[in-house]
Amino acid sequence: MTALFEEIKINRMTLKNRSVRSATWTGMAEHGHCSTRLIELMEALARGEVGLIITGFAYVMPNGQALQRQLGIHDDAMIPNLLQLTERVHAANGKIAMQIVHAGVQTVVRQRQKRGTPIWGPSAVYDKFFRRTPKAMTQREIKETVQAFARAADRVKRAGFDAVQLHAAHGYLVSQFLSPLKNRRTDKYGGPIENRARFLFEIYRAVRKNVGKDFPVLIKLNAKDFVRGGLNQRDTLFVTKRLEEMGIDAIEISGGVPAAGDLGPARAKIHKVKEEAYFLPLAKKIKKQVSVPIILVGGIRSLKTVNHIFKTGAADLVSMSRPLIREPGLIKRWKEGDRKKAKCISCNQCFGAARSPEGVYCVMERQVKIRKKKQATR
Numbered sequence: 001m002t003a004l005f006e007e008i009k010i011n012r013m014t015l016k017n018r019s020v021r022s023a024t025w026t027g028m029a030e031h032g033h034c035s036t037r038l039i040e041l042m043e044a045l046a047r048g049e050v051g052l053i054i055t056g057f058a059y060v061m062p063n064g065q066a067l068q069r070q071l072g073i074h075d076d077a078m079i080p081n082l083l084q085l086t087e088r089v090h091a092a093n094g095k096i097a098m099q100i101v102h103a104g105v106q107t108v109v110r111q112r113q114k115r116g117t118p119i120w121g122p123s124a125v126y127d128k129f130f131r132r133t134p135k136a137m138t139q140r141e142i143k144e145t146v147q148a149f150a151r152a153a154d155r156v157k158r159a160g161f162d163a164v165q166l167h168a169a170h171g172y173l174v175s176q177f178l179s180p181l182k183n184r185r186t187d188k189y190g191g192p193i194e195n196r197a198r199f200l201f202e203i204y205r206a207v208r209k210n211v212g213k214d215f216p217v218l219i220k221l222n223a224k225d226f227v228r229g230g231l232n233q234r235d236t237l238f239v240t241k242r243l244e245e246m247g248i249d250a251i252e253i254s255g256g257v258p259a260a261g262d263l264g265p266a267r268a269k270i271h272k273v274k275e276e277a278y279f280l281p282l283a284k285k286i287k288k289q290v291s292v293p294i295i296l297v298g299g300i301r302s303l304k305t306v307n308h309i310f311k312t313g314a315a316d317l318v319s320m321s322r323p324l325i326r327e328p329g330l331i332k333r334w335k336e337g338d339r340k341k342a343k344c345i346s347c348n349q350c351f352g353a354a355r356s357p358e359g360v361y362c363v364m365e366r367q368v369k370i371r372k373k374k375q376a377t378r
């Protein structure tokens, strides 16, 4: 029996196994509200025996929305639909956390909708990937955003979620503050990592104050940005150690930003075992320094790799996104003895699917189904 199916406790939350569905934007929300389709998808993941499901990123303020049909948690009006979601997941014996975010410069929707409205960032540094320059946030806007995260976390708790996850990875606003490349501030929020991390630490403290010490607060963090001048691992080690001292309940290790290209968070063409778990060497270094539960994400595809990760001691939980788009029942399949690796071929066509009005689906799986149907009718 693999360690994957051992129980684990994170703060007061007990998970039946060590698998996590990493936060995945589905493009299924309706004006920020959770939809019936989204509830059905999450329910399928719970039935598929995922230990902890993390929702797609939900924006804490309207100007922090990244993508179309993204979940919002900026208003109490979001709560009733989310209560239906958490009830359905709990009825299916699942546990669910909500990831909360401010997109900063990486906002796609807002610019289209409201041209001329400033896009926020730590500094007015031109972003080559998004081809725009954000407005440097004032200290007042920083405070406003910290409070927006805290209020959002309180809504997450009131909506019946089991935990909240702060999105501090992948180049979104918190990640931009951590990055020396994006953060050129000369006030107390810029300069050495102690200052660049101040925004994140203020968010964490305000969130903790609002949800209390017993409610699990998790974070998704880049081990490294994989761009020249971006966040490096030495600085990440400082951040993880401080977060542990402050009482964070678990840290999900990811890496990369959109400009990192092939070295981004969702790397393509993972075919061989040695190509899997591409952030494992970085997680090992972090785990040596902290004892807080570590969740590892990025290219995990086979039970062999999962077992190897646990054997190294580098992580306490394993997290997947794309494999569970193709097979929401993957964990159950493994548990029931079919140990073949995930069918996901990391083609990344699911990103395009999430942009379609239908929302996310596995393009390859659909092609296989269509082919089979054609063969059957021949």
Ligand SMILES: Cc1cc2nc3c(=O)[nH]c(=O)nc-3n(C[C@H](O)[C@H](O)[C@H](O)COP(=O)(O)O)c2cc1C
Pocket: 022, 023, 024, 025, 026, 055, 056, 057, 099, 167, 169, 170, 220, 254, 265, 266, 267, 297, 298, 299, 300, 319, 320, 321, 322, 323, 350, 351, 354, 360
């Ligand atoms: C369609 C799609 C949407 C994603 N949305 C999010 C998100 O909302 N928040 C987040 O932290 N990561 C998001 N990710 C990244 C994944 O959580 C994960 O870090 C990455 O895909 C690597 O894991 P994998 O190899 O198991 O897919 C998304 C990935 C995909 C494919």
